[in-house]
Structure formats: C-alpha cells, structure tokens
Amino acid sequence: MVSAERVTVIDESVPAADSSPPLDLHGLVKELYPINRSLTGSGVRGTLAIIGRYIDLQIHEVKSGTAVLDWHVPMEWNIRGGTITSMDGRRLVDFAAHNLHVLGYSKPVEGVFSRSELAQHVHTLPDQPDLIPYRTGYYADNWGFCLPHSLWQSMTDDQYRVRIDSEIAPGSLTYGEFFLPGETSDEILVTCHICHPSLANDNLSGIAVMTALAMRQAGRKRRLGLRFLFLPATIGAITWLDRNEARLDRIKHGLVLTCIGDPAGFHYKQSRSGADIDRAVAHVLRHSGHPYEIMPFNPYGYDERQFCSPGFDLPVGCLMRSVHGTFPEYHTSADNPDFVKPEALAQSYLTIGTILSLLDNDRIYLRVDGRGEPQLGRRGLYRAIAGQREAGGVTQMDLLWFLNLADGNHSLLDMAIRADIPFARLEAAARLALEASLVEEKS
Amino acid sequence: MVSAERVTVIDESVPAADSSPPLDLHGLVKELYPINRSLTGSGVRGTLAIIGRYIDLQIHEVKSGTAVLDWHVPMEWNIRGGTITSMDGRRLVDFAAHNLHVLGYSKPVEGVFSRSELAQHVHTLPDQPDLIPYRTGYYADNWGFCLPHSLWQSMTDDQYRVRIDSEIAPGSLTYGEFFLPGETSDEILVTCHICHPSLANDNLSGIAVMTALAMRQAGRKRRLGLRFLFLPATIGAITWLDRNEARLDRIKHGLVLTCIGDPAGFHYKQSRSGADIDRAVAHVLRHSGHPYEIMPFNPYGYDERQFCSPGFDLPVGCLMRSVHGTFPEYHTSADNPDFVKPEALAQSYLTIGTILSLLDNDRIYLRVDGRGEPQLGRRGLYRAIAGQREAGGVTQMDLLWFLNLADGNHSLLDMAIRADIPFARLEAAARLALEASLVEEKS
C-alpha cells in the first residue's frame, strides 16, 4: 500500500555540537562564586580574567572621576576583611567566611561600638532569620554589616569591637567586551552584569551562559555582528553607552541576561518600544516546550533601564528565569551555587543560542513568480499521491506557508509567527524553495 | 537597622478643601425637586435662579420660533394646574399633588369625557402599578395624564371631568451658562439637562453636582477654560450648538452628567470617535476604588447625541451611575429625593473633580538629557541604601516611570495608563523632576 508522507526530513533540533555548552557552566558558576565583586575593584578584574580563559575578552579600565553621561565613574573599592568581635575576642561576623557580610562600598572603620550604635549599621532579614542579606551603600560614605537575624538577636552584649579593612580610593572601573563581526555593520548586543559578589543566579548564571555563547559563536560566519558586554550594573552600562554613543545605531537587537540559572520558567521583559527582539524571543519560547511568561517593559530591573532610556530607546529586552525580587533566595546567601542547576543553565544556553541564530538568519524572500502555486510535483517537492501528513521535518504545509508568504513583505519570523510554525522549519522550507529557484532573497 | 523607604511622601488624596462639596448637594436636590420643569417655561427659570445663588450664571433666553440647526425653538409651555375629577366632585388626579401627573407640553383642556375617551390620554405602568410614569408630548398638540395603574383600574365611572390649565404660547427657551476662562483658549465642556420635572436622579443629581463643581472651580487658576451648560435636553443643546458653532473647535474635552446621584457603580459612555476624555475617565475610575463600567458610544442617551453628531463629532462622553432605562425608578415617581444618596452625590462630585483636574494638569514633559538614567542620588532623589518599597506617595518606581517616558511623546495621562499608576503620583513625580531640572515642559 502507498501512503503519503512528508516531503523531506529536516531535523528540527539544533545540531548536536550546539546542544551542549562548550564549557562546564555550573563549574564556572562555582569557580566564580567566592570572589568578592562590586562596581569596581580586584574582584571584577579577577572575574574577567577567568572569563578571559574562554574568550579573547577586551578589558576596559575607566578612571575614577571620569564623566559618563549624567554620572561620574566612582572611586574604586577594595576590601581585605571585616569583622564584628565580642569584647572577649570571639569573632562573631567575618567577611572571610562570607563576602555578603560587609555592606558593599563600606568605608574603613575600626573601634568599639555600643549595640545600639552598631544597630544603625546592621542589616538583617527578620522574615528569613537564617540568611545573610545582600546590601550595598554605593556613593553613601557609610559602612555596614549584613548578618542573619537570628545571629543578631543572639548578640546581646553591650559593646562590640568592629573592624572593616577597606579602601575607597581613585582607581578605575573595569568592564569586558567581546565583539564578533558580521557581514554587515548591524549588531546584536548581549549583556550581563558582573558586580554582584557571592550570588549565583544573580548573576553568575548570566556570566557563565554568556561566556559559553560567546565561545560557541566565535568560530562562525554571521550576518550580524555580536557584541557581548560584561558590565558592572548601571554605571558600567552608562560608561559603555557614553563611550560608544556614536555607534549605537548599529544595535538592531539586544538582550540583557540575568538570573538564568534556576529551574523556573523563562520570563522575558519586552523592550521599551517594541521590537523584533520581542517577537523573536516570544516565538522561540512559544516553541521551546518550556513554561514562560512575557512581561511588558517597565523601567526597573537591569541594564535595559539604561539601554531603554528615552534618549537611546534601543531595542533591548531582558531574559530571566526567576524574576528579581520575586524569589525568596533573591539577594541573600541562599542564592548560592546549589540554587543554580546545571540543566537549567544548559537550557538557557540552548534557548538563547536559538534566539541569536533566529535573529541572524531572519530573511525576506520573494517569489520569482507568485501567480498561483508553483507546480511542486515536477520539482520533486510534492509526493505523487495526493494527501499529506504532518511530520517532524518540513511538511507540505510548511512549504505552502512559505511560498504563500514569500511576497517580499514577510520576513521568515513574520511567517513563523503568522503560521505558528517553528522558525527552523520555515528556514528549511526556504532552503528547498531557494534550491528550486522558486524564490529569491530580497536584498 | 536601616530599611529602605519611599523617596518622599505625597498625599494622593485630593486636598481636604476639595473633598467636601461647597454646598449641600442633597439639600439642593430636595429644594429643586417640587419645581415643574420642562423644555421651557417658568420652572426652568426658577431652577436657574436657585442655581444662580451659588454661581454667577449667565441666563440666555431664545425666542420661540428661532431657527436652530434643523429645529425651531418651541412655543413656551406653562401650566397652572390639571385635574381629573369624578362627576360627583372628588379630585382623583391633581397636578398640584405631583407634577408628573400631567403629560409634558399638554395643551389646555376642559370638559367631561367618557372613560374610553379619557383612556386615549392616560399613561400608566401596568408592571409598576403604584408609580406615576413620566411622559411628555413635545411638539404633539396633545394632552394627557400620567397616573398609577392601580388608580386607573379603580376609576370605573363612565365619565370624568377633566381640566388642564396650561398655555402653549410664544415665549422663549431658557438655558444657563457659566464660563471660567483658562490660560489658553482650549475648553472643557460640562453639561447637564434641566428639563425634567420632579425626577431626582434624572437629573437634579447632575444639576446639583455640576453647580458644586462650578462653584469650587470658580476661584482657581487653570490652563483650560471650563464651560458649564445647564440645558433643556436636545433642543437646548441644539440651540447652544447653533449659537456657538464658530467656537466649537475650542472644546478639547466634554462630559455630559446625568443620573449621578444613586448609589450604583459608575457608567461611562465613550465619545463617538475616541478621545482623551475617554482615557481620562477610564483611568480615574480604574483608580477610584469604585465599581464602574465603560460602555461604547451609541447614538441614544443624553446630549452627547448632539455633541457627537457627525457634523460636530466633539470629544464628549457621558458619565452616569445607573444607566437611563435600566433601573426601575427611571422616569417614574420613584425617582425621588430618597432614591438619591448624599454619599453618592459627594462621590460623584469628587470623581468628576478629579477628572477635571487631570485634564487640566495633563502635560508633556521632555528629559533635558534622556541618555541613560540620571543620577538620582546626588539630587537627593534616591535613598542612599538600595532597595525600595512602594508607599502611599511617590515611589522610586513612579519616578523611574516618569523619567523613562518623559520623551516628549507621552503626556502624563499616557504615562499613567502605561504604567498603571494613578495620575496624581506621576504628577508629583513630574514636580520632583522639574525641581531637579531633569525635565522641562514641552511647549
């Protein structure tokens, strides 16, 4: 008996080489975890040095005090230690044990303080009494400690000996950049923040996945340039924007990566003014099989705040798994390498790779002769016996959709969204049609 | 311990002076209730005279027969009395007892009629047998009585003595106008109808609230002129439109007020072609805490029918609580002062005041330098310790929304809708930003 089948088989899955990350994502998270990062300082440099083992990262140092847009590059902060000790010499809180213990950008202090004086400098989480909170005091000329609320409650002495051995001094702000040129001057921007100390999901996950993506993409031919930025949040983005203002019109798509290592579903925050990046991410997530949610733009979050400020309004969205501020581990000592899962990291890597590939491969095609359907049969694109069945690869339906919408007005992404067919299948249909000289690429 | 707080506290509630009406709304309804109003006549004049105690109302008299658009100003109707008496002298129906008893614009009649002759002139509500219906016979050269169905059924005599002591004669149509100029020639139009006799919600509620709004606004500086019209329905609006046709392009927003004294949720009927008034009312109602419903435009209702006719197509909507024709008291003797509640009147007063204030204060702002976020900290607009918490006043989020959307293309109302934040909070954020020279008002 004869039965109708699909025209040809195209494997929808990403090539095997792509499906597994080129480095141990979770291993990199664990390696970077103990380093004390902040807006500036040796921890940032050490982090970029480790990333530099995988990709040929360009390191930028920008001097303290440099004017950048409405801001100035801050003093550099470095810290060697910080302790709260009982008067009888017991070390109760120690930066060496966990770098979250000291408020970011704490100035040096040494002395004996009454409990009530110390209380003005202590941050705890009464609702999560066993966790250390993450707090910073940028630009605040202050000092402070973060500790478990239970520990603080057990500290009932009248006086404590306090010491923070830190330095706030002229130096520089450090960020990393890795650019892969494309055939055109158009670019995709991918960024993550690198200013958080021992926090794994926020944002060692972003650092690890972005490093792996950059490494994988390095060997490839591409239409669009790919620019990866490893930035201290806010001030790093502002500094980069200030120094690259004349070339921002090259950025056609952008993605900020953060909190992409936990096993929650994906959350994508749209760009400010709507853009192809929003449609591409939504399309990929829709066909990813993973749970996801699309969130409208808002002006709070990560560096999309800067890229999407009204004077730039770049087409940049933000991809997350759990959303900042909504998961209990957020900005606490519970956001540690155990909270981040190898499978989630790999899935994020794969999903973002699919998004980047889609953006690079999106094209507009035009039927050579669009009057009626072409006779597929004599071109070997139609099974002789009528009737067709959906299958894993290009179906006749995919090909019909492609041929119908190849009118010079629909990009492959437009088609994929209208037909609700994964982009890769329309891409494959385009290849078949191109080989059969039924369409041409619109220049 | 240190904990993050809102930037500053702005009281979202309307200033205390505004929150209580400047006159006894329910008292005014009760005072106006017994007066017999119609399209024309002494009842309208008496009503406007009472309103004139509160505001400096301009009274217009337009002669009967004057051509106004497709219409002519009707003869003036006045009535002194109307009775149905049994042949043995019992007064069964008496205009003096309730002015709804006589059909509006009844011509004079005196005589004895058989029950079946009289039946041609009697209006009742079989489904609401104890209520007097409200009916009119404008332009009909007719006479009639309205009475409870139960009463009519008890009237089984063969003959009745009928008398209506009325006059339909050349005179004039009367309407009231109160204009408060603004800094610009643009205007907001607020209207209500004044042609219904003893009906409280429809529309003594509108008259009372509009009077109070006009009174309160009188002492204020404003950008937009405010024009309050007290009009006999349909013919009054047509007359005003005819006489003011050359200046209609000044009307940027308009609101017809009717049935706003009962305790039902608000109902807002949109303008014909969509306008800022629709967005403003929906926004205010959304954040009012009161139940409400937005209804699409339709060509039946109150004077928005005239303002939204195709040749004018003005941006005028209609605000109601209960909707005409949908509540059992509508156009019956049950629409009396007890049906109208002081709290509902006050709430309507407050809500409409908020709408008018929003329209007057809506502005477009432009960031002086929109490249990236401004550094709020050095301007005292950012708490030194990161982390923020929503609060009653301006939150950091409000300020970020404002600064992100202050691109010269978003009005405060646009922002409030996109951010889903009450207008007043964005207004306060705008003040902060203006004081900090971060934005300028777009001229």
Added chain:
Amino acid sequence: MVSAERVTVIDESVPAADSSPPLDLHGLVKELYPINRSLTGSGVRGTLAIIGRYIDLQIHEVKSGTAVLDWHVPMEWNIRGGTITSMDGRRLVDFAAHNLHVLGYSKPVEGVFSRSELAQHVHTLPDQPDLIPYRTGYYADNWGFCLPHSLWQSMTDDQYRVRIDSEIAPGSLTYGEFFLPGETSDEILVTCHICHPSLANDNLSGIAVMTALAMRQAGRKRRLGLRFLFLPATIGAITWLDRNEARLDRIKHGLVLTCIGDPAGFHYKQSRSGADIDRAVAHVLRHSGHPYEIMPFNPYGYDERQFCSPGFDLPVGCLMRSVHGTFPEYHTSADNPDFVKPEALAQSYLTIGTILSLLDNDRIYLRVDGRGEPQLGRRGLYRAIAGQREAGGVTQMDLLWFLNLADGNHSLLDMAIRADIPFARLEAAARLALEASLVEEKS
C-alpha cells in the same frame, strides 16, 4: 392608553421568492452523484451539461499541454472500466459499482499480478475498514485501486487478474463560467470545484448551491457583476487565472464554496490579507442564528490557494460547513447523498444569497446636514410620544445609528458591525433617511 412603538415595520427576512431555492438542490446532488468526474474528461463535460439546463453556462475547453502560469494543462483522462478479478473469475472490485474504486488518472493496465505486486497499487483505510477511500494520481504515471480494507484483507489469493480500461491522451480541460454583469465593472467571484467523482458534500453541494444562486440572481439588477466559476480544482483555477489575468482587478470580493451540504455549523476561512468579504461573511453568520466559526487564512484548502497566492492576493475567502479533512466521511464512499441534507443545502443557499446581497447593497451615505440630530418628528420619523421599543423592523435606534454614522466614512457594513445590528435593518433605515432627504449617497 398610548404606547410607543417602532417607527415602521420592515420585514427582516429575505423576500419569500428568495428563501426557497429555484431548483431541487438535493435532487441535483443525487443526479450528479454517479458521474465519474476528474480534472478532465467526459464526466466533467456531462456535469456541466446538466448545470447548463438551469443557467446559460459558457463552456471553455483548453487544450492539453497549454502553458498556464507555472503549469501545463494535463492530458485528458477517460475511463470505461476497471476490475480486479480472482483467477477463478469472480469480480471482486468493479469501477462500474463505484467510481471511487479506481485511482484517479490511472493509466490502463491489464494482467495478472501477485498479491504483493497488487498491494503496491491498493489504497485502503485500515481505520475505516468498510469505506472506499478517494485517491488520485494526477501527473503520476501510475495506476491503482481503492477498496474497503475489510475486502482487501479477505483477498488472500496469491494472484489476481487486473484490468483498467482507461485512456490518458491529448484532449482538453473543461470548465464552466456564468457571468451576470452589474452597473459597474466591479465583480464578485463565486467558485466551486467540479473535479471530484462520487463525493456528495465535497463538492456536489457546492455545485448545486452555486447553480441555484446563479439561477436566482440571473433576473436581477445589480451594482456588482457576479461571476460564477465551475472549475476543476487547482489546474482549473490556474487556467482561469492565466486567461483572465488582465481583468483580475475587477474582483472586489470572492467566495469559494465547498462542503456546504452537511448539517454542521458554518466555517468561514478568511482571505489572505483581510477584506470586506471577511467582514461581510462574519456579519451575516453572526446574525444568521446558525452556529459558525471564523478561521484565519491558511495556504491549504481549495482554490483560495490560487486566488490568494502572493502574486494575486485577491480578496477571496472560503465558506464551508464541515471542514475538509476533519469529518470521517471526507474523501470516502461515505460522502454520499445521504450525508448531504436538503435543509442544510437550503440554509447554505439562503446564507450565501444574503452575503451576495449585502455586498451588492453596501453603500456609503453622507448626512446632508450632520450638525446635531435632525428633527425626526416633523418628518414623520418619530412617534409623538417619547419612548421607544425595539421591534422586528427599523427601530428608532437603528435610525439613530444610521444618522449618526452617515458621515461619508462608514459604509452600511461598517455601521452594521459597529452598531451590531443586522445589515438589512440599517439598509431599511437608509431608505427612510434617503426618502426624507436627510442623507445622500456618496458617489
């Protein structure tokens, strides 16, 4: 007592002459059922000859081999018989018993085949073992039989005698066209396919209903020309398009009719680029009282595939009851005259007639003076006593909607959709307003 009533009574139902089809629809389906149709050949000619009894059909013959767009007109196929016989002479499968038994466009064959050889040419439906499938082998240089799976399973002999007495030879492709001119050069296109052998819903239903519609419309005055095409699917449409390419801009609306004889709810597949036909069909179905579903365009289906190809992109949708491929009788011997119901055919006839009438009567009106409402009373369009009640005919609300939207920008269909009022009632309102000189038709 006086009670308010509708302005005038307009019967919403279609005139009685229209409501019953001018021919026995189910009878025609039964008469055409036994004929063996295909893309070409004597069965198509015989079918068109029967249709020609009702309407003055123009028959086109296009020679085999003629180039039409990307295709060529195929050889003509005719068949006299086809059998599978057991070696002992029992006739097991016979084209004479059911024309679905032979694969469409089977080439001639005669000989003895082993069961396994024969199996390569046998089509069955294992899931519907008692039904004969419908299969074709256009352009395939093949032969084959279609039989119940149960029969095939009972055929366990080693060898069978096979004979197909057919001919594939130069000849011509045949299609029918019936054009009714209108006052303008604009046209409505209505098409059905005529290439299926003994299948009743797909598409004798379309043939019968289209014939009746053409017959009924023949005697009428119309604004838009009406072009009815009876086409072999795909190649027929392509042939017609090739030969009429220069005049395609006349087609303002188009409808492909298929599977409209079964009792399922209506399914309308929208045109490729959105058009008035989509809005008209949706409006008529919404007010038809029948269940229905609107489906977005897709490039698979009937000849809308050709009309909606990117080079033509005509405003053509497809009306169905059951959707091809989704009902178990589809493309089997169960799609026989019993599956098609007289009432369903009549309902389809009526519904499509209403759509065609709407398209022809859609107009744009403009108020002579749109400033305010016209005074309806002095024109006899308003009951003297205020208050109105919806009724079967034109209500005051219909008239108000019409007068409000007669601004030169809204067609009657636009109005009907916005007001959610059946088109016929707005049409009647338009007549009243036109008679009263309140509007004029926009030229």
